[in-house]
Amino acid sequence: MEGLNPEILKEICLVKMPFGKYEGTILADLPISYLEWFNRSGMPKGKLGMQLSTVYEIKLNGLTDLLIPIKASVRNERLKKGV
Template sequence: MEGLQPQILEDLVRVRMPFGKYKDRLICDLPVSYLEWFANKGFPQGKLGMLLSTMLVIKSNGLDYLLAPLKRKPK
């Protein structure tokens, strides 16, 4: 990994799930069980997969609070 990329954190609170059971829900609001399901089945390719796997790491380590200031920030 090449250092912290703040845009990734911004994307977690702005990008919505484009398909499936949780379509239109923000990535940061997806339940950990859904993220774990993807981890077992395989994350999608590209940016979406990277965001989902990043969110799983954040939630699995109890770091959700780091996103709270970004969620309150105006778009």
């Protein structure tokens, strides 16, 4: 998990799953079982696959606490914008 890009961490706390069982769920909030399934079956291509792989690695390695301040920051930005 070396060299985590802060922009990617922010994205996974903002972007919602675009399809499937957890459509509309923020990527960082997806259950590990769902991410494990993708890991076994093959991650989607492109940016979404990279984002899901990042969330998977964070959860697999017990690093979800890294996301707490980022989620708070994202939430505060949305409140300021009235979203």
